[in-house]
Amino acid sequence: MFAMAPATHGLLGRILSANDDASRRFGKNTAEVDAFIDAVAHLTPWQWRQVLTARRLVSTVTKEETGASSQSLEAIQAAIRSTDGRLSDPMSKAGEALIGALEKRSDDKVATAWQALSALVMRQHHSALKFAAHYAPFIALVPVSGFDALDPATMRYLKAVEALTREKCEVLARRWRLDPDASRALLQVVAKSRYLKGEEAAALLALRTIPTHLTGDLGWAAVRTVVHGGRVLGARSELSKEQIAVLWIPLEPAIPFDSLEEHVPKPVRARVRAAVARATTAITKPPTSRADSTPAPAKRTSPPKLAATYGPNSLEVAAFIKGVVELTPIQWLRVLDRRKLVASVTRQDAEPAGVVRSLLAAIKGTKDLDTFTRCRAFAAVERAAGTVSAKAQLTHEESMQGYGAFGDIVQLDYVDVGGFAHLVAALNKGDWVKVAESVPAVNEDVVAPLVNTGGALYGFLEGRPDEEAVAAWQAASALVRRQHLAPIKFAASYAPFASAIPVTNPRSLGAPVLRYVSAIGRLSANQCALLAQPWQMADEVSSALSKAVADGGARTAEEAAALAAVVTVPMRVKGSQGWAAAKTAAFGGRVIGSRSRLSLEQLEVLWRPIEAAIPLASLGAATKSRRLTL
Incomplete structure (x- = not known):
């Protein structure tokens, strides 16, 4: 057995000791204190105005002075640098770091930040109310740890506090006295804990909510x-x-205890099935118009068609929502495997899970608002989440422009896209209205189907792993926007689910198209390599094809070919070669789908990129083409 040399042991000991000292230089809450100093150093002028306004509101109930009697910068510096022991070593070090970070800020900003910082350093030693009185001005911009682990009942209580009216605040301000036995039992429980997170959260939220309704002694009560x-x-x-x-x-x-109890909802599957059933009924069975009560015969009119819940493809989207909930674990494994295969040729990075979670949180958080407001809020979250995920490639000005109203509500410079999803989930109704108002206008016909689809799915996707949630959302959103996407783009998003939840009816495809799709499914590596070869069409032939597909009649065939290609080709070739082969195969679907509007000569010319891999004669399509008359 070897012994460590004394010198080495001493060096290692000094390194470990130095690391330990660094991790505790500001006390037990060093990580939070460090993050706070970094965050306040980057607050914008608008955010500082929010902080100072919140501080003045808090002072209306705590009765702490915020004006001339507040500590000046010189007084704070003197206390920090004093050697008389008034401040602990962690507090002095934290103060020095704060002064250095805010050296160009005004005295009132430094004083406000100093109060919050000192409360954060001494968090475990302060009562919940004392900590909240000093930290409340910053809680919306620089959240503290611990509140993400609160139990559901406490979260419902905090929401009820946030929704308090003046009348309820006056009820809470009444004098009260507890039964001695119950009070003693509560104190015994509290004595066992250093601090209760629920109590601290309630104090912070109360000091941000109640002063807007009551001030002075009543507000404090x-x-x-x-x-x-x-x-x-x-x-x-x-x-x-x-x-x-x-x-x-x-x-x-003011807040009945029963309102905080958890009411067991219907199972997710049952709720999704019910939502799909209602949507399907609304789509397929619109109300019939009542007969005219006059005896004279009236002109028969068709019943008004209801707006489709999920857009033009409501039936397919409803079927997808119903089907995705019922997928088995084995089917999910196949979906995720296919998704990886498709990604190997498309070379497209998967949408970050945080973006999808943010969108679903926005849909859930705005469920009580009107459709137009929900659409605008959804658009704002989509833009902000995309900006947060890509901010490493953006300048600060570009990021702030992309954040929109979120840049004023929270500090996003140090938040990743996963953290952004949590922030979105914590927004209240007033925040959502502000976010929606920051977006001038959106096309409700385009966005509303996405919002409705997310509304039917979020209950299910909340409990699924990120990878499954992202795959399902991409497929659902592609299905909603099916008519607006190129067939190959639609296929790239939906292909993982194409076998489990088909969206193409084989009966709508002619025999040649079915043979072609079947041939794509049997492609070998050599055939894929042939399809991947570069090719170019003459302008006159391309123009003829464009005219033939102008009415959209070939889209179904092209989609079917693209779906088969993006699943089959990656199993043979990958990368750019695989993507080229898949696009050529999809092009073949467009040609074979428009064969009845092309001459035999045009069909043969257009088929040349595919001929070497899948001969036209093998499809029996030549007899279906239109011969040009001389």
């Missing part, structure tokens, strides 16, 4: 009652139902 509610919820696992009922008496008239 209402805040304390809300904080008491957070404490009860945080300790309820160790309290009896009777004790909770007694402790909740001060809040019951």
Whole structure:
């Protein structure tokens, strides 16, 4: 057994000690303090105005001075650099870092940041209310850790606090007194914990909500009652139902405890099936017009056609929603394998999971708003999420322009796309209205079907892994926008699901097209290499094909060929060669689908790029072509 040399052991010890010191230079919350200093150093002037406004609001109930009596920059610096021991070493180091980061900021900004920073350093030692009183101005822009792990009942309580009206705040401000036994039980539970996250979250939210309705002593009393509610919820696992009922008496008239209980919803599959059934009924069975009550014969008119829930392809989208919920684990494995195959030739990076989660969170968060507002909010989230995911390639000005209203609501410079999804999920109704108003106009006919599709899917996709959620959303959105996508683009997005949930009816394809699609499915590596060879068409022949497909009659055949190609070709060749072969195969579908509007000579010329791999004679299509008359 070898022993470590003393010198080496000493060096390693010093390195480990230095690393440990660095990780605790600001105390136990070093990571949060470090992140806070970095975040406040990059706040925009607009965000600083939000912070100072929030501080003034908080002071209307805490009665802390925010004007001339606030600590000046010189006073803060003197306290930090003092050697009389008034400040702990972590506090002094944190203060020095903050002063360095905000050296060009005004005194009121530095004082506000210093209060929040000192509360953050001493977070475990402060009461929830004291911490919140100092940190509340920054909570919307620089969130603190711990609130993402709150239980559902506490989250519902926080939403209820956020929705408080003046009347309810006045109810909460009434004087109250607890039963001694229940109060003693609560204090015993609280004494076992360093701090309760629910109580802290309630305090922060109360100080941001209640001052807009009540100020002074009444506002402070209402805040304390809300904080008491957070404490009860945080300790309820160790309290009896009777004790909770007694402790909740001060809040019951404003926030009934029953409203926080979780009501078991219908299973996801049942809810999705019900939504699909309603949509299908609305699409396939529009209401019939009532007969005219007058005896004179009236002109018969067709019943008005209802707007399709999921757009022009509502039936296919509804079938997809119903089918994707019922996929088995084996089918999901096949879907994901096919998705990887398709990606090997398309060379397109998968849409980040955070973008998809952000869109689904936006759809869920705006479900109580009108359709036009939802569409605008969806468009804003789509743009902002794309900007966040690509901000490494953008300048700061380009990023801020892409963030839109989100840049004013939260600090996004240090948030990745996954974190952005969590921020989107936490927005309230007022935030959504502000976000929607930042988007001037959207085409509701285009965006609404996507929003409705997401509304039917988000309950299911919330519980699926990111890879499955992204694949399903890409396929669903491609199906909604099917008419607006080139067949090869549609196939690239939908091909993973083409076998499990078919969207092409074989009966709509002629025999030559079916033979061609079947031939694509049997392609060998040599045949794919032949299809991948470069080719070019004469202008007059290309013009003839363009006229033949102008009415969209060949689209179904081209889509079927593209779907078969993007699944089969990657199993033979990959990369740019595979993509070239797939596009040539899709082109063949366009040609064979428009054969009845082409002359035999035109058909033969257009088929030359495919002829070496799939001879035209093998499809029996020549007899279907139109011969030009001389």
